[in-house]
Amino acid sequence: MKRSAGEERVFREELVALLPRLRRFALSLTGDMAEADDLVQAACEKALSQRKQFRAGSRLDRWMFAIIHHLLIDETRSMRKKKPHVPFDEGRIFGRAINGMKKLEAKLQLQGVVAAMRRLSDADRQVLALVCIDGMSYKEAAKTMQVPVGTVMSRLARARKKLYALVRQDRGNTE
Amino acid sequence: MATMDEHLCSDEMVMALVDGELDPETARRVSEAIESDPALQKKAVMFEQTVSMLEGVYDAPMREEVPAHLLKTVREYDPDRDRSKQGIFARLQQFFSRQLPQPAPAFALVVVILLAGGLYLHYGQRPLQPDGSGVQAIVTSPSFARALERSPDGRIVALGALHARVSPVATFMDRHNRFCRRYDMLAPEDDNRIIGRGIACRGQEKEWRTIVYQQVPEQTQKASSSYEPAASDNPVDRIMNRELSNLLNEQQVRKLIDRDWTGP
Numbered sequence: 001m002k003r004s005a006g007e008e009r010v011f012r013e014e015l016v017a018l019l020p021r022l023r024r025f026a027l028s029l030t031g032d033m034a035e036a037d038d039l040v041q042a043a044c045e046k047a048l049s050q051r052k053q054f055r056a057g058s059r060l061d062r063w064m065f066a067i068i069h070h071l072l073i074d075e076t077r078s079m080r081k082k083k084p085h086v087p088f089d090e091g092r093i094f095g096r097a098i099n100g101m102k103k104l105e106a107k108l109q110l111q112g113v114v115a116a117m118r119r120l121s122d123a124d125r126q127v128l129a130l131v132c133i134d135g136m137s138y139k140e141a142a143k144t145m146q147v148p149v150g151t152v153m154s155r156l157a158r159a160r161k162k163l164y165a166l167v168r169q170d171r172g173n174t175e
Numbered sequence: 176m177a178t179m180d181e182h183l184c185s186d187e188m189v190m191a192l193v194d195g196e197l198d199p200e201t202a203r204r205v206s207e208a209i210e211s212d213p214a215l216q217k218k219a220v221m222f223e224q225t226v227s228m229l230e231g232v233y234d235a236p237m238r239e240e241v242p243a244h245l246l247k248t249v250r251e252y253d254p255d256r257d258r259s260k261q262g263i264f265a266r267l268q269q270f271f272s273r274q275l276p277q278p279a280p281a282f283a284l285v286v287v288i289l290l291a292g293g294l295y296l297h298y299g300q301r302p303l304q305p306d307g308s309g310v311q312a313i314v315t316s317p318s319f320a321r322a323l324e325r326s327p328d329g330r331i332v333a334l335g336a337l338h339a340r341v342s343p344v345a346t347f348m349d350r351h352n353r354f355c356r357r358y359d360m361l362a363p364e365d366d367n368r369i370i371g372r373g374i375a376c377r378g379q380e381k382e383w384r385t386i387v388y389q390q391v392p393e394q395t396q397k398a399s400s401s402y403e404p405a406a407s408d409n410p411v412d413r414i415m416n417r418e419l420s421n422l423l424n425e426q427q428v429r430k431l432i433d434r435d436w437t438g439p
Contacts, residue, residue, distance in 0.1 A: 015249045016241075023236035023245075033235070034429075038325055041248050049254035113228050131194070132229045138196050150187075157186040160225040167228060 011051060014060050015044060021061065021134060026068055028129040031118050043067045062144040065134075069126050069145075109171075116166035124159035131156055183208050189215055193222040242433040244325075310360065310371060313339050314385040323356050323375055323383040324436070327429055331361060338363040339370075346428045347421040353377055354436055355386070357415055372411045377436060387411055 022043065026036035046067055047054070054063055117125060130141040131152075138156070142149045182188065183205050191197050192205045209215040313319055313334060322332035322341050331342040340361040349355050355376040362368040373388035389411045423431070431437075 012249055016246060019241045019245055019249065020237045023241070024233050027236055028229075028233040034327060034330070036236075037242060037245060041245055041325070044245070044249050045252055045254070048249070048252050109228075110232055113232050128225075128229065129233075132226050133233055138191070138194075153187040153191060157190045157222075160190065160222055161186070163228070164221050164225050 007056075011054075011060075012048075015047065015064070018061055018064060022064055022068065025065055025129050025134060026072075028117065028133050029069070029072055029122070029125050031114055039068055039071060042071050046071065059140075059143075062140065065130065065144045066146070069122070073122060109167075112167045112170040113163075115170060116163050119166055120159060120162060123155060124162060127152060127155045128159050128163065132160070180208070184212070184215055186218065189218045190222045193219055193226075244433060244435045247435060309339075310388060310390075313341075313360070314373065314375065314383075314388065320381070320383045323358065323377075324381060325432060327432065328356075328425060333363075345415065346423045346431075347418045348423070349376060349418065349421070354431065355418075356383070357411065360388075374411055374414055381436075387414060 019040065022040045023033075023036055026039040026043075027033055030036045030039060043064060047064060054060065117128070120128070126145065127141060130136045130144055131138065136144065138149050138152050141156075142152045145152065147155075183201075188197070188201075188205050189209065192202055192209070197205060209219055316334065318334045319341060322334065323343055326332050326343055328343050328346055331340050333340050340363060342359045342361060343356045344359055345357040347355055347357075353376040355374055357372070357374045359369045360371040360373065362370055369391050371388055371390045373385050375383040375385045377383055387410045389409050
């Protein structure tokens with residue numbers, strides 16, 4: 001069934017409104033803004049190409065998050081493994097999060113968190129990004145990840161414990 | 176009963192309490208268990224801290240403007256036009272996914288790909304080889320154009336099925352006011368071996384046409400993340416030496432990419 005021009009326009013505008021969240025999600029998965037933007041661009045192209053598969057009334061954000069994650073798994077994992085480490089642009093990633101705190105301490109802590117996130121698996125980062133960064137409920141995250149709520153809970157608990165341990169370890173090394 | 180208590184004290188339940196995901200009755204019972212157990216209290220603090228750790232770290236995209244190229248993609252991307260540019264495999268995949276019931280499309284596609292792959296390897300142009308054969312297919316591919324269109328200098332981009340990687344090294348505006356990029360072609364498996372060097376310039380239709388390509392003799396060379404003037408006199412270096420004063424800096428290149436290569 002062909003979509004009307006009006007529906008098409010609404011779909012695209014909803015996608016535009018979602019872009020900041022999609023970029024944040026992709027950034028938390030990749031840790032690199034330019035790479036995140038490439039991922040979001042590819043996901044938008046895929047969504048627009050396959051929009052017939054999107055059921056009206058269902059949640060566009062979940063669909064887009066799932067596309068981004070699948071793209072990351074399918075297309076960029078091998079590339080990122082081979083890619084030399086590119087130091088992240090702190091100013092860009094952290095934005096104004098540094099303002100209003102003791103700068104050095106905050107910077108070290110944020111660096112530690114970003115570095116720890118990089119060491120987690122894609123699945124761990126995905127569940128953290130959905131629940132702890134995007135603020136989804138366990139149920140919403142489960143629907144996005146297409147897994148049972150119990151799986152989300154166990155993955156999330158595991159990912160948070162790993163993240164906490166890595167950040168603590170990093171802090172211990174720098175102190 | 177012991178099993179129920181264990182369940183209430185599990186990592187998942189403590190975390191769910193911290194996240195406000197439990198119904199009131201379960202929340203009360205887990206809270207009671209935590210109050211009487213210092214180890215569980217520590218665990219609850221740990222789960223709470225992971226949320227505050229991540230707060231704000233990745234929020235820059237929520238505050239800054241969405242790059243123009245992304246907005247343009249969402250507002251103007253035409254999948255039908257793109258489809259007409261797609262290769263035969265993609266079109267076959269779409270055809271099978273429309274025409275055949277599952278899981279027949281997957282099987283049919285596998286058969287077609289195996290057959291086509293065999294013919295391709297036997298008669299067709301092979302992927303990029305150390306001797307440089309296969310370059311033409313790569314530099315005229317959409318993924319190559321996309322890599323030059325979207326990647327800052329120094330980044331290495333895998334070209335997927337083409338078994339090659341490309342890395343833009345320097346960017347400049349030539350005397351015809353075209354944006355051009357000097358790139359390294361890298362071996363698909365080895366991180367640092369450069370197979371060839373080229374310069375591609377951007378046309379009005381966003382196509383990146385390679386104007387000169389130089390195969391690098393079989394030797395190990397390290398990929399560089401920035402352009403260094405060369406002493407040799409091969410065509411690539413000759414052009415680059417001429418354009419040294421027109422090189423754009425990293426910030427200018429990033430801005431151009433964000434603005435879809437418009438502006439100075």
